[in-house]
Amino acid sequence: MRLVLLGAPGSGKGTQAARLKEHLQVPHISTGDLLRAEVAAGSPLGLQAKEVMARGDLVSDEILLGMLKDRFSRDDTRNGFILDGYPRNLAQAAALDDLLASLGQKFDAAVQLTVDNEQIVERLAGRAKAEGRADDNPESVRKRLQVYDQQTAPVVEFYRQHGQLTVVDGVGPLDAVFTRIIEAIAPEKAVG
Numbered sequence: 001m002r003l004v005l006l007g008a009p010g011s012g013k014g015t016q017a018a019r020l021k022e023h024l025q026v027p028h029i030s031t032g033d034l035l036r037a038e039v040a041a042g043s044p045l046g047l048q049a050k051e052v053m054a055r056g057d058l059v060s061d062e063i064l065l066g067m068l069k070d071r072f073s074r075d076d077t078r079n080g081f082i083l084d085g086y087p088r089n090l091a092q093a094a095a096l097d098d099l100l101a102s103l104g105q106k107f108d109a110a111v112q113l114t115v116d117n118e119q120i121v122e123r124l125a126g127r128a129k130a131e132g133r134a135d136d137n138p139e140s141v142r143k144r145l146q147v148y149d150q151q152t153a154p155v156v157e158f159y160r161q162h163g164q165l166t167v168v169d170g171v172g173p174l175d176a177v178f179t180r181i182i183e184a185i186a187p188e189k190a191v192g
């Protein structure tokens, strides 16, 4: 199964991807996690990305594509993947199509998790307290939601127009959201 997870910051992409990875036995590729690992390692790329991420902006398309190509060059992505956090703008959507075409692959579904902004702000405030992530402060969250509306929402529309979009309600207990995703994309793999 090859999945692309879409949704605003705090919609539960990372949370659900971790579960989907176990259930579908395919790797979870989170561009946010890849970037945070670079920041933690203090690599040149990480140093470039650190400030951009902390203020809630998007890191450059060039850096992202380089990271993604590198990750997709690993064998474990051959039989499937869950891509979480990419694409975040139309240029990235085109780059993903090109990358997958060069690998002779296509994704099966783009799943959008929908959650209203009020709940997103609440969730990210909760994570700020629990984990202290640099970009979960109120100002960065506002910026991330703005970036999502301006740059990522058109990607959702693009996939909708191409008949590749599956919309899933992201509100409710984690198990309920997970069940909704599985029923939408792989009912034969539904639990219970």
Ligand code: B4P
Binding pocket: 008, 009, 010, 011, 012, 013, 014, 015, 016, 030, 031, 032, 033, 035, 052, 053, 054, 056, 057, 058, 059, 060, 064, 084, 085, 086, 087, 088, 092, 123, 124, 126, 127, 135, 144, 170, 171, 172, 173, 174, 177
């Ligand atoms: P990401 O790491 O992708 O962060 P995110 O959008 O906030 O989502 P995340 O997956 O972490 O959170 P989740 O919704 O699961 O990106 C961070 C930054 O990296 C970006 O702002 C950007 O700067 C950079 N970046 C990443 N990809 C990029 C790209 N392609 N191009 C350019 N820049 C890029 O969860 C959030 C919280 O909600 C958690 O606390 C969770 O416990 C809670 N939650 C989840 N589901 C819930 C539920 N059902 N009910 C209640 N709470 C729930």
